[in-house]
Amino acid sequence: MTDPRTEVFREILSTTRSIRRIAPDEVPDDVLDRVLEASTWAPSGGNRQPWRLIVVRDRATKQAISDLYAEEWKKYVDFNIARLPERTPATEQRVRDAMTIGGDLASGLADVPVLAVFLHDPSMLYVTDAGWGRHPVVGGASLYPAVQNLLVAARAEGLGGVLTTIVCAREPDMRAILGFPESWGVHALVPLGWPKGRHGPLRRAPLTEMVMRERWRD
Amino acid sequence: MTDPRTEVFREILSTTRSIRRIAPDEVPDDVLDRVLEASTWAPSGGNRQPWRLIVVRDRATKQAISDLYAEEWKKYVDFNIARLPERTPATEQRVRDAMTIGGDLASGLADVPVLAVFLHDPSMLYVTDAGWGRHPVVGGASLYPAVQNLLVAARAEGLGGVLTTIVCAREPDMRAILGFPESWGVHALVPLGWPKGRHGPLRRAPLTEMVMRERWRD
Numbered sequence: 001m002t003d004p005r006t007e008v009f010r011e012i013l014s015t016t017r018s019i020r021r022i023a024p025d026e027v028p029d030d031v032l033d034r035v036l037e038a039s040t041w042a043p044s045g046g047n048r049q050p051w052r053l054i055v056v057r058d059r060a061t062k063q064a065i066s067d068l069y070a071e072e073w074k075k076y077v078d079f080n081i082a083r084l085p086e087r088t089p090a091t092e093q094r095v096r097d098a099m100t101i102g103g104d105l106a107s108g109l110a111d112v113p114v115l116a117v118f119l120h121d122p123s124m125l126y127v128t129d130a131g132w133g134r135h136p137v138v139g140g141a142s143l144y145p146a147v148q149n150l151l152v153a154a155r156a157e158g159l160g161g162v163l164t165t166i167v168c169a170r171e172p173d174m175r176a177i178l179g180f181p182e183s184w185g186v187h188a189l190v191p192l193g194w195p196k197g198r199h200g201p202l203r204r205a206p207l208t209e210m211v212m213r214e215r216w217r218d
Numbered sequence: 219m220t221d222p223r224t225e226v227f228r229e230i231l232s233t234t235r236s237i238r239r240i241a242p243d244e245v246p247d248d249v250l251d252r253v254l255e256a257s258t259w260a261p262s263g264g265n266r267q268p269w270r271l272i273v274v275r276d277r278a279t280k281q282a283i284s285d286l287y288a289e290e291w292k293k294y295v296d297f298n299i300a301r302l303p304e305r306t307p308a309t310e311q312r313v314r315d316a317m318t319i320g321g322d323l324a325s326g327l328a329d330v331p332v333l334a335v336f337l338h339d340p341s342m343l344y345v346t347d348a349g350w351g352r353h354p355v356v357g358g359a360s361l362y363p364a365v366q367n368l369l370v371a372a373r374a375e376g377l378g379g380v381l382t383t384i385v386c387a388r389e390p391d392m393r394a395i396l397g398f399p400e401s402w403g404v405h406a407l408v409p410l411g412w413p414k415g416r417h418g419p420l421r422r423a424p425l426t427e428m429v430m431r432e433r434w435r436d
Binding site: 036157210 | 227228231257258261263264265266269270273340343346348349357359361367369370381383384386389398399404406420421430431
């Protein structure tokens, strides 16, 4: 028998899906603070916590971010559509539906009650995969655990959100809006609020496809 | 009043610390599979799940990885020590203690029951921060949420582990050991097992230091 506390934890974690349809209702300060606190619990290299979070609720600021987001969204749709031919028709329909819902989020971002903007200090990252002739990812090991903690803690409060990164392509504009230093970068934007739809279920590849034993197998 | 289920979730999440002192006792298959499954629940860009996980329990394979890890660990200690002068004496002592415990892990990695090696396909990542003259991190947005899910789900089962990235600096050697394709990269190694010490508490910067409202403030 599994511990009932473990089961509660797993039930919440297993129904944490990306929420893009968010009601305009306000998030109470105490609920929001609990969610923000959970993000600080995440690990980081050498416990340096090389990130900060700006919570945006001001309508004009949200609108300015929304405008950038909507412009970048179109480019991202092209990237996803380009990857469609290799997919089954059912998957293709799901991707197209996701693009539609994402487009609605892009155009309605100013109506979402909270935008959480994550910033990082690149000088505090120990990047071990920079020598392989491709874009490194390892700096993210000290950054995205905190974003994921925010999302799962939000789910535990009944809130929903989605990890987005497309505004990172507009960092100078984001800097002009939010006033952060030249030495800091943007690595995520999480729209956060009460879901219009339900939490869960998830659509994920089965464990047998994602996990191998002892060594690689095709 | 907060929902008791929310409180259970928060108590587990808030005591998920990096566990580096791990007992050699085996992890039962069913427990391990629940933890692995939780990693697949994480979000990724376009739900592409551009990663795979190799679970290593074979002693010879663990020893080969351990040898690489121990070599890279020394370089990482230098990086951390170089960042000490700006710290308080209390912080300095904590960093030195962490370095010692990390060194023990490095030399004892073959005794840890499970090594989870995370691999990714760079061609499936949409990297939006590659134009800023520094190492990008955004590819990690589709990768490290799954690693964090593994760690928090492990904690919920009483297991412990730690997100490490230093073997990423030895990717060709890791490829020779595990047999993954040239087109895939390593982005994390998580040693996993039953903790010798206790879960929690965490040492983190306070919320007021990590979170700002509406815009950057120094």
